[in-house]
Amino acid sequence: MSNTPTSPLTIVNGRLVLGGHAEPVPGNLRIIGDRIAEIGAITPGADDRVHDARGALIAPGLVDLGVFAIDRPAFHFGGISRAALMPDQNPTLDHPAQVRFAAYSGKPDFWVHPLAAATRGLAGIEMAEIALMKEAGARAVATGRRWITDTGVMHRLMQYCAMLDLPLIVHSQDHGLSGNAVATSGEMATRLGLPQAPAEAESIAIARDIALVRMTQARVHFRQVTTRAGLALVRAAKAEGLPLTVGITPAHLLLSDVALGGFRTFARLSPPLRSEDDRQAALAAVGDGTIDVIASGHDPRGPEDKRLPFADSQPGMAGAETLLPLSLGLVRDGLISTERLFELVAANPARILGVEAGALRPGFEADIVLVDPDRPWQVDSGRMAASAGNTPFDRLPVQGRCVALFKGGRLVDQISG
Amino acid sequence: MTSPETSPETSPELRPTRRPASDYPPGRAAFPHRHLLGIAGLQPWEIEYLLDEAEQWVDLNRQASKHDDRLAGLTLINAFFENSTRTLLSFEIAGKRLGADVVNMHAAQSSVKKGETLIDTAVTLNAMRADAIVIRHGSSGAVQLIADKVGCPVLNAGDGTHEHPTQALLDALTIRRRKGKIAGLRVAICGDILHSRVARSNMICLSTLGAEVYVAGPPALMPPAVEAMGATPCKDFAAALDGADVVMMLRLQHERMQGQFIPSPREFRHLYGLTDARLAQAQPDALVMHPGPMNRGIEIDSLIADNPKRSAITDQVEMGVAMRMACLDVLTRRGRGVAGWA
Numbered sequence: 114m115s116n117t118p119t120s121p122l123t124i125v126n127g128r129l130v131l132g133g134h135a136e137p138v139p140g141n142l143r144i145i146g147d148r149i150a151e152i153g154a155i156t157p158g159a160d161d162r163v164h165d166a167r168g169a170l171i172a173p174g175l176v177d178l179g180v181f182a183i184d185r186p187a188f189h190f191g192g193i194s195r196a197a198l199m200p201d202q203n204p205t206l207d208h209p210a211q212v213r214f215a216a217y218s219g220k221p222d223f224w225v226h227p228l229a230a231a232t233r234g235l236a237g238i239e240m241a242e243i244a245l246m247k248e249a250g251a252r253a254v255a256t257g258r259r260w261i262t263d264t265g266v267m268h269r270l271m272q273y274c275a276m277l278d279l280p281l282i283v284h285s286q287d288h289g290l291s292g293n294a295v296a297t298s299g300e301m302a303t304r305l306g307l308p309q310a311p312a313e314a315e316s317i318a319i320a321r322d323i324a325l326v327r328m329t330q331a332r333v334h335f336r337q338v339t340t341r342a343g344l345a346l347v348r349a350a351k352a353e354g355l356p357l358t359v360g361i362t363p364a365h366l367l368l369s370d371v372a373l374g375g376f377r378t379f380a381r382l383s384p385p386l387r388s389e390d391d392r393q394a395a396l397a398a399v400g401d402g403t404i405d406v407i408a409s410g411h412d413p414r415g416p417e418d419k420r421l422p423f424a425d426s427q428p429g430m431a432g433a434e435t436l437l438p439l440s441l442g443l444v445r446d447g448l449i450s451t452e453r454l455f456e457l458v459a460a461n462p463a464r465i466l467g468v469e470a471g472a473l474r475p476g477f478e479a480d481i482v483l484v485d486p487d488r489p490w491q492v493d494s495g496r497m498a499a500s501a502g503n504t505p506f507d508r509l510p511v512q513g514r515c516v517a518l519f520k521g522g523r524l525v526d527q528i529s530g
Numbered sequence: 531m532t533s534p535e536t537s538p539e540t541s542p543e544l545r546p547t548r549r550p551a552s553d554y555p556p557g558r559a560a561f562p563h564r565h566l567l568g569i570a571g572l573q574p575w576e577i578e579y580l581l582d583e584a585e586q587w588v589d590l591n592r593q594a595s596k597h598d599d600r601l602a603g604l605t606l607i608n609a610f611f612e613n614s615t616r617t618l619l620s621f622e623i624a625g626k627r628l629g630a631d632v633v634n635m636h637a638a639q640s641s642v643k644k645g646e647t648l649i650d651t652a653v654t655l656n657a658m659r660a661d662a663i664v665i666r667h668g669s670s671g672a673v674q675l676i677a678d679k680v681g682c683p684v685l686n687a688g689d690g691t692h693e694h695p696t697q698a699l700l701d702a703l704t705i706r707r708r709k710g711k712i713a714g715l716r717v718a719i720c721g722d723i724l725h726s727r728v729a730r731s732n733m734i735c736l737s738t739l740g741a742e743v744y745v746a747g748p749p750a751l752m753p754p755a756v757e758a759m760g761a762t763p764c765k766d767f768a769a770a771l772d773g774a775d776v777v778m779m780l781r782l783q784h785e786r787m788q789g790q791f792i793p794s795p796r797e798f799r800h801l802y803g804l805t806d807a808r809l810a811q812a813q814p815d816a817l818v819m820h821p822g823p824m825n826r827g828i829e830i831d832s833l834i835a836d837n838p839k840r841s842a843i844t845d846q847v848e849m850g851v852a853m854r855m856a857c858l859d860v861l862t863r864r865g866r867g868v869a870g871w872a
Contacts, residue, residue, distance in 0.1 A: 293788050300755035304570065306670040306692030306727060308788075309753070376671030420649050422669030422690070 557870025
């Protein structure tokens with residue numbers, strides 16, 4: 114058998130996750146170079162290398178929209194082949210050179226799509242050089258983990274992004290209401306004596322930005338919509354035909370603010386965990402199609418950021434490893450189909466970023482993940498692939514594991530057994 | 531009219547009947563907790579056990595010789611990361627009266643100012659082999675964080691806006707001695723509830739012991755979901771005061787306010803200051819309490835604060851020492867190898 118990197122690769126004995134098929138269909142997938150060549154009931158060519166999927170799902174590599182660190186081992190563990198990097202870096206991704214550097218930082222095994230900072234230093238005051246950063250490789254613009262307080266700045270920013278046809282990824286928390294809050298108003302925050310902000314801080318921010326989208330027709334992606342009221346607003350705005358997309362993380366789908374008990378800083382997130390009612394609304398919004406993207410929000414934070422009193426700790430969770438298994442739980446629970454799951458974690462984020470990936474389609478980049486959807490394992494914050502183990506899901510038994518990951522047709526990660 | 535100089539001994543105090551020891555489970559089962567981090571999570575009988583234990587120390591503290599040697603040889607560290615006068619002094623006196631070697635650590639003079647993390651400080655205190663650590667810190671949850679890292683009992687002397695359990699216990703002891711009971715009393719807690727760890731601990735403590743707790747304050751200073759802590763929110767001060775047996779006033783905590791919560795202290799006094807006229811809405815024998823330090827003329831008028839027939843404020847301070855002696859005694863029993871507790 115020829116093993117030259119240029120010889121075609123056929124993955125056999127798999128179950129293909131395809132658009133138009135709610136559940137996977139048995140079949141093979143052939144890769145030539147770094148692209149998908151053929152899909153379906155194909156036989157490997159004489160010179161092909163063959164990879165036996167042994168019944169695993171053959172799915173598009175996950176495209177993680179909005180991560181805070183490039184943490185290749187964690188992404189590979191989680192079957193993630195591309196990630197959009199938030200501009201909240203040190204230094205901030207607000208200069209073309211920073212963007213260019215970030216865009217090359219993961220290659221060839223992992224692709225980073227830098228998100229250009231919307232404003233200089235993410236201060237929300239002066240627009241950054243967005244067009245030059247687009248030239249440098251930015252696929253979208255982001256306001257960072259911050260809200261742009263000045264509506265005038267936000268208006269001009271949306272106009273500018275619409276002109277450049279760049280999506281704008283926004284964080285929705287009204288700053289006046291949220292202030293220094295670290296928790297959502299409610300029993301838990303009151304009991305723990307934590308600075309708290311009403312959940313409406315989110316919907317108020319979203320209401321303003323929807324009005325601006327209506328004026329500018331900018332493509333806006335709300336990175337995390339986590340409240341019943343916020344989801345109702347975006348649902349109505351989408352029905353109106355506005356160019357909006359909506360994301361969330363598994364944490365907000367599976368945990369409520371009860372998880373803050375005992376001052377667990379691994380559950381300190383931005384936006385903060387919400388009430389059980391909001392969590393139920395978020396699950397319903399995944400089910401009815403209001404939510405377009407599930408992302409990890411991957412933000413590994415070590416003890417220097419997390420082993421602190423709750424309000425002094427930094428927000429964020431290491432989510433790359435748990436994104437797929439926790440999302441597969443939604444399929445097992447009957448909320449969504451397997452096809453829809455991979456729209457949420459791959460196809461839709463790729464479409465927002467405008468990259469030819471995220472779906473099994475001839476001509477697309479051969480970013481392929483093989484997934485054993487039933488394989489059981491246990492999340493263990495002490496033994497994670499991520500650079501830090503700050504997961505609020507520590508000790509949780511989960512099902513579903515990436516068994517092999519191909520980036521551009523090359524096998525970059527594989528587990529034995 | 532009683533003169534303001536009346537000493538606590540002559541203030542109208544009732545001695546409640548203490549439960550006999552046989553009412554409590556034997557040994558450690560009476561208070562099975564390693565630390566005292568908050569009132570939340572304590573059973574009513576565990577709270578009552580601590581109150582009963584404190585009675586003997588009230589008696590001792592009123593004698594000429596106020597000394598007991600049960601903590602002799604033990605090191606008590608008071609680690610105060612936030613300024614305090616009365617609580618620190620109260621714990622220091624409590625430790626010394628029980629014979630412990632007491633060391634006070636103030637954040638202002640510690641390596642905390644040099645950037646040492648809280649965990650490093652905790653590990654350092656632990657390595658010095660303290661037998662009990664009393665901690666006050668400005669962040670909610672900080673005391674629990676330290677407790678998880680040290681091998682000795684930790685007592686929370688106030689963490690952020692979370693809990694201040696010994697204050698709630700001493701308040702309960704004060705009420706019990708002045709009113710003869712706690713169950714069934716109507717207690718009003720008024721003022722800056724949002725920023726008050728005293729209010730949180732007291733809401734839980736007093737409702738757990740069977741009191742009806744009402745809270746009132748300007749809306750911006752009222753946290754949501756106080757019902758979950760056993761309290762009933764009132765729409766105004768008058769509603770909370772109506773028929774109250776105990777009126778507990780809280781200090782306006784300017785230092786914790788981020789942004790403007792009330793227009794001015796003067797306006798706060800206009801709406802929420804405890805004056806003679808307002809106090810008339812409470813029971814004629816209503817007890818007035820304040821955890822101190824008081825902002826005289828803002829949340830409470832001097833005439834009320836200094837009237838020993840109404841005010842229990844100096845009793846609270848007195849009970850504080852006894853209550854803390856009881857907590858130190860009970861929590862160190864395991865380490866001291868007391869029979870049934872080791």
